[in-house]
Amino acid sequence: MDAEISLRVDGEAHRLTVDTRTTLLDALRERLGNTSPKKGCDHGQCGACTVLLDGERALTCLALAVAYDGAEVVTADGLAADGELHPVQQAFLDRDAFQCGYCTPGQVCSAVGVLDEVRRGWPSHASPDLTGDPELSHDEVAERMSGNICRCAAYVNIVPAVQQAGGQAS
Amino acid sequence: MKPFAFARPADVAEAVRTVAADPAAVFLAGGTNLVDHLKLGVATPDVVVDVRRLTSREIADTADGGLRMGAAVTNSELAADRRVRERYPVLAQALLAGASGQLRNAATTGGNPLQRTRCVYFSDVTTPCNKREPGSGCSAIGGYTRYHAVLGVPPTPPGPTAPDTCIATHPSDMAVALAALDAQVQVLGPHGERTIPFVELHRLPDGDPSRDTVLEHGDLITAIDLPALPLAVNSQYRKVRDRASYAFALVSVAAALEVADGVVRDVRIALGGVAHKPWRATAAEEALRGAPATEESYRAAAAAELAGAVPQPGIDDGNAFKIPLVGRTLIAVLRDLTPSEA
Amino acid sequence: MTELVEPRAMGRALVRRDGVQKVRGTATYAVDTPVDLPAYCHPVQATIARGRVTAMDTTDAEAVDGVLAVLTPFDAERLASTEDAEYAVLQSDEVAFRGQLIGVVIAETSEVAREAADRVRVSYAGQPHDTELSADRDDLYAPGQVNAGHETDTAEGDVAAAMAAAAVTVEQTYETAMYHNNPLEPHATTALWDAAGDGFLTLWDSTQGVHPDRAAVCQVFGLAEGQVQVICPYVGGGFGSKGTPHANVMLTAMAARALPGRAVRLALTRQQMFFLAGYRTPTIQQVQLAADRDGRLSAIAIDVVEQTSKIKEFAEQTGVPARMMYASPSRRTTHRLAALDVPVPSWMRAPGECPGMFGPEVAMDELAEALAIDPIELRIRNEPEVDPETGKPWSSRHLVECLREGAERFGWAGRGPRGHRDGDWLVGTGVAASVYPTLRQATSTATIRFAGGRYVVEIGAADLGTGSWTILPQIAADALGVDVADVDARIGDTRHPVASVAGGSSGTNTWGSAIVQAAREFRGTFGTDPHDGAEASGDVDQAAQDEDHAAYAFGAQFVEARVHADTGEVRVPRLLGVFAVGRVINPRTARSQFIGGMTMGLSMALHENSVFDTRIGQVANHDLAEYHVVSNADVDAVEAYWLDEHDPYVNAMGSKGIGEIGIVGTAAAVSNAVHHATGVRVRSLPITLDKLLPALP
Ligand SMILES: Cc1cc2nc3c(=O)[nH]c(=O)nc-3n(C[C@H](O)[C@H](O)[C@H](O)COP(=O)(O)OP(=O)(O)OC[C@H]3O[C@@H](n4cnc5c(N)ncnc54)[C@H](O)[C@@H]3O)c2cc1C
Ligand code: FES
Numbered sequence A: 001m002d003a004e005i006s007l008r009v010d011g012e013a014h015r016l017t018v019d020t021r022t023t024l025l026d027a028l029r030e031r032l033g034n035t036s037p038k039k040g041c042d043h044g045q046c047g048a049c050t051v052l053l054d055g056e057r058a059l060t061c062l063a064l065a066v067a068y069d070g071a072e073v074v075t076a077d078g079l080a081a082d083g084e085l086h087p088v089q090q091a092f093l094d095r096d097a098f099q100c101g102y103c104t105p106g107q108v109c110s111a112v113g114v115l116d117e118v119r120r121g122w123p124s125h126a127s128p129d130l131t132g133d134p135e136l137s138h139d140e141v142a143e144r145m146s147g148n149i150c151r152c153a154a155y156v157n158i159v160p161a162v163q164q165a166g167g168q169a170s
Numbered sequence B: 001m002k003p004f005a006f007a008r009p010a011d012v013a014e015a016v017r018t019v020a021a022d023p024a025a026v027f028l029a030g031g032t033n034l035v036d037h038l039k040l041g042v043a044t045p046d047v048v049v050d051v052r053r054l055t056s057r058e059i060a061d062t063a064d065g066g067l068r069m070g071a072a073v074t075n076s077e078l079a080a081d082r083r084v085r086e087r088y089p090v091l092a093q094a095l096l097a098g099a100s101g102q103l104r105n106a107a108t109t110g111g112n113p114l115q116r117t118r119c120v121y122f123s124d125v126t127t128p129c130n131k132r133e134p135g136s137g138c139s140a141i142g143g144y145t146r147y148h149a150v151l152g153v154p155p156t157p158p159g160p161t162a163p164d165t166c167i168a169t170h171p172s173d174m175a176v177a178l179a180a181l182d183a184q185v186q187v188l189g190p191h192g193e194r195t196i197p198f199v200e201l202h203r204l205p206d207g208d209p210s211r212d213t214v215l216e217h218g219d220l221i222t223a224i225d226l227p228a229l230p231l232a233v234n235s236q237y238r239k240v241r242d243r244a245s246y247a248f249a250l251v252s253v254a255a256a257l258e259v260a261d262g263v264v265r266d267v268r269i270a271l272g273g274v275a276h277k278p279w280r281a282t283a284a285e286e287a288l289r290g291a292p293a294t295e296e297s298y299r300a301a302a303a304a305e306l307a308g309a310v311p312q313p314g315i316d317d318g319n320a321f322k323i324p325l326v327g328r329t330l331i332a333v334l335r336d337l338t339p340s341e342a
Numbered sequence C: 001m002t003e004l005v006e007p008r009a010m011g012r013a014l015v016r017r018d019g020v021q022k023v024r025g026t027a028t029y030a031v032d033t034p035v036d037l038p039a040y041c042h043p044v045q046a047t048i049a050r051g052r053v054t055a056m057d058t059t060d061a062e063a064v065d066g067v068l069a070v071l072t073p074f075d076a077e078r079l080a081s082t083e084d085a086e087y088a089v090l091q092s093d094e095v096a097f098r099g100q101l102i103g104v105v106i107a108e109t110s111e112v113a114r115e116a117a118d119r120v121r122v123s124y125a126g127q128p129h130d131t132e133l134s135a136d137r138d139d140l141y142a143p144g145q146v147n148a149g150h151e152t153d154t155a156e157g158d159v160a161a162a163m164a165a166a167a168v169t170v171e172q173t174y175e176t177a178m179y180h181n182n183p184l185e186p187h188a189t190t191a192l193w194d195a196a197g198d199g200f201l202t203l204w205d206s207t208q209g210v211h212p213d214r215a216a217v218c219q220v221f222g223l224a225e226g227q228v229q230v231i232c233p234y235v236g237g238g239f240g241s242k243g244t245p246h247a248n249v250m251l252t253a254m255a256a257r258a259l260p261g262r263a264v265r266l267a268l269t270r271q272q273m274f275f276l277a278g279y280r281t282p283t284i285q286q287v288q289l290a291a292d293r294d295g296r297l298s299a300i301a302i303d304v305v306e307q308t309s310k311i312k313e314f315a316e317q318t319g320v321p322a323r324m325m326y327a328s329p330s331r332r333t334t335h336r337l338a339a340l341d342v343p344v345p346s347w348m349r350a351p352g353e354c355p356g357m358f359g360p361e362v363a364m365d366e367l368a369e370a371l372a373i374d375p376i377e378l379r380i381r382n383e384p385e386v387d388p389e390t391g392k393p394w395s396s397r398h399l400v401e402c403l404r405e406g407a408e409r410f411g412w413a414g415r416g417p418r419g420h421r422d423g424d425w426l427v428g429t430g431v432a433a434s435v436y437p438t439l440r441q442a443t444s445t446a447t448i449r450f451a452g453g454r455y456v457v458e459i460g461a462a463d464l465g466t467g468s469w470t471i472l473p474q475i476a477a478d479a480l481g482v483d484v485a486d487v488d489a490r491i492g493d494t495r496h497p498v499a500s501v502a503g504g505s506s507g508t509n510t511w512g513s514a515i516v517q518a519a520r521e522f523r524g525t526f527g528t529d530p531h532d533g534a535e536a537s538g539d540v541d542q543a544a545q546d547e548d549h550a551a552y553a554f555g556a557q558f559v560e561a562r563v564h565a566d567t568g569e570v571r572v573p574r575l576l577g578v579f580a581v582g583r584v585i586n587p588r589t590a591r592s593q594f595i596g597g598m599t600m601g602l603s604m605a606l607h608e609n610s611v612f613d614t615r616i617g618q619v620a621n622h623d624l625a626e627y628h629v630v631s632n633a634d635v636d637a638v639e640a641y642w643l644d645e646h647d648p649y650v651n652a653m654g655s656k657g658i659g660e661i662g663i664v665g666t667a668a669a670v671s672n673a674v675h676h677a678t679g680v681r682v683r684s685l686p687i688t689l690d691k692l693l694p695a696l697p
């Protein structure tokens, strides 16, 4: 069954027809040709499909496109829309925080979300004190980034990259 | 995936009417469990009714000093709420121990407790499963039982072909905390509103493993209430899993403890990963109330709760280890919650 | 001895050339390639482990609006070659393992393809299946050889006599689990058959080698190489599983042929990868060590039992590292296989060495414990002067230096026989050695062209995240004697000269050798002032292939493990490796390879386990939620160091290969550290809390 929806993707407005079954990930990749978010598992188990959805990090493989009619999506590509890399992207380059690069757009979007969540004072499982203000310690960043699997295992470079982008010396 | 119609009703009443009218209609909230199951063929609705933007996304103070958590409040927002972090740390910790940051941003207060089991056979439509396909048998009996139940299961395993057996566990972390906190579930159903104690929401397989909860078709969770529970200030959620993050519980413990003069005044305990439902540990609680707040009491309480536990044989030695594991974890949590002067 | 190229660009930590595309997500992986109006495939898989498909009713599937074609074994085209049974997709009604491909739906959208595939109704005549690996089976057999052409069995001296006579012995069984490579990018292909003429097939395929990939496709479809182009500029990880094509590639090519002129896409789902994309066999290793009181070995033996599929043999060379690692007068290695109704096993990062350095390196720790000798000292005492297997001198062997430098950096000195307790945690440390052969493939050609003032290097090489895009220009720049900024690389396309597979840590050694030859040809022909369009090619220099030395990379891994005293949860706050790998061409990308390999070894040690349900003949936990790979929170400090090693015998760069050695030995080091912390010897991977719980306080 088809439905017409509108999406704003990386700053550009789109009207498109999707199957009600189409996920946001497939809408982006297969309908709009934006292949920046990747499909690693299609079941919420890897994080490769992460984008910023209405400003928050989200998995697009478990979101039905129809349910997000009118949403604003920013992909990793859109983070560098004006041609200049986002500080998180620059930090990933500087720290060699990837190898094959397949998890990377998801990691980058997730990291942007993490920095925002930390700024808002959200706690994590690794927070030593639930009521305090979180810091960008190794454990905090590693826990918060754990929804992004990197099979190449660039984790020890990803954490400092996120810290660097968050403006912390490390 | 089967085709389905997508409905976004104007309000919750219409949503309930729409689902109630069609046995093959379902509610959709964050979608992190439902969409997964649509793809796997585990859920095959004709109509998907989006309630994510219909139910409340507020966390409100209630008259009795508790909190009302709207069904659309996300797991992230709930865990970040100051009142939850200060007054119900066990709940914030349980939420933060679950899934991943991205998933918690989508997962909702209404959807989380209604997520379905992670039993690998339930998720695989090519294998028999009484929960997914009543009467087809239980592939988990004698199979991969590492994540399966040890409490609330028959003392002698009925065999894989028994038509109503199920040894699945409920996978939610949040639900374990809610079970410990005496939460109440606000439901709008085809016949109006009602309140269900959270501990009565989930059920044991009891002849019909296809039903995880007591909700009837068309029942919508609109909110979950937390009572004022002063002892919850001293509470903790401890999750034990096979990797440090982004993994479901092998076992978990939610507990709140009040000790005065070295004696347990009051206590709430629920266990996760061990049963078809979040397991309120009433035997342990009873053993503890009025008992000295000592390691010995804690050990006795764990033993009392686990007396009826039944290990499930299976691949790689089955899940017998979960019985000592959950006992040890419970003792450790209680030890942690015991004030040092006690 | 080879003339080593003088390093100027080599050795510099240049930033990845494909980095910007990767952080933006604009690098085009196999199904990212923009094509006009692609059609989407969804496979149909067998749900029995053995038997026959008696009928497939596709009526319902075909009736779904948007379905373009449904292929089954009953109507699919006949392939030119069915010699390789893994590739013989839809060629017969026989089912050899659960999850085997038995059909495919091609449709206008991915949603329709998936729905229609679900609607194909299949009838089977099932037969009892046999999928249980055990060392007690009476039908274990010795394969003709094991992977990479190694001998199946070797024997020297008398192990039994040495065991009987020795002061101290270790005799234990060790097990590694079944592992799935699980690159994050699924096995994925876009295929387009040109309708005109004899037909031309373009494949955008996720592969570790475009040329080997093409060769396999040509063989299966009976095509000339000129009829097929394989393109793969980026690979989202492979770890061996994309080193040879799997059946999905053949299925996609077949599906595309049914729709000439239309590009079709097929990406395996994560779940399907557990059936179709290869895996590492579980291994059962019986290890024997005999030593005198000083720890000098008199016998080393490893008898390996592992599995293969009935339709295609793959024999992991698990016993091979024990043949050369330590000096010992008596040695025995054997491999026995059980042929089962299971999917086809294949390469996974460091086949042979990875599982084969688990048992022996834990056994060495057990021996050290029995002798009360420091485990590093024990290894040093058994250092062989020449390769015990061939008697050849080493091209270079600096294991002892790796152990010593690692001990220094890690703070090994003063380590007692038992770990200590720190609050709720039991803390211990462990060490293990690692090894990987230095390989170079025979075939690869590079072309260098001077155009518009720049040097363009072309070779069909692959970059799986290994850094080829960046390091091949470094090699070329030094071989040409020019600034690396003036060199461009073109890789990942069969239009470029032939390249060997990125496997066996041989890619850089092989392609680099060809590039150096091409550069020498180029300079020889055109001098230092070439005309625009000047072009020269070079092949891997066969004459420079050293046969007189045994060439291996070595390393030592150190681990700190913490075990929770209440729950048995294991954490590894520190993982440190020191490697001797010849010349490191790019320290930045090399470091990522080492830490990636070591972290994957940690994953193997603590988490990974494809739980095989023999009742139904499939992996029970076949997705990434249940098959745990290491997550960010499981990893803390991972440090990789390397010696400044010069090896003049291996190749013109002096490089030994770095992609695999990091994973080798790591799991043993973790197990040894956990033993130090708890007193529990975990001989069967993974090291999960249930195995430690009974021994906790
Ligand atoms: C990889 C992965 C890992 C995860 N790990 C964890 C974990 O460690 N711990 C954990 O607790 N959870 C975990 N989860 C599960 C996650 O928490 C749940 O999927 C989520 O909480 C469900 O909420 P939702 O709003 O997305 O529900 P949906 O998917 O929208 O709905 C779930 C079910 O509830 C019904 N429903 C939804 N809202 C209502 C309502 N208001 N009234 C009545 N019915 C309703 C739906 O019909 C559906 O049946 C994980 C999920 C994934 C994919
Ligand atoms: S593709 Fe969405 S989480 Fe893996």
Ligand code: FES
Pocket: A097, A098, A099, A100, A101, A102, A103, A104, A149, A150, A151, A152, A153, A154, C184, C236, C237, C465
């Ligand atoms: S860089 Fe390859 S998966 Fe992360």
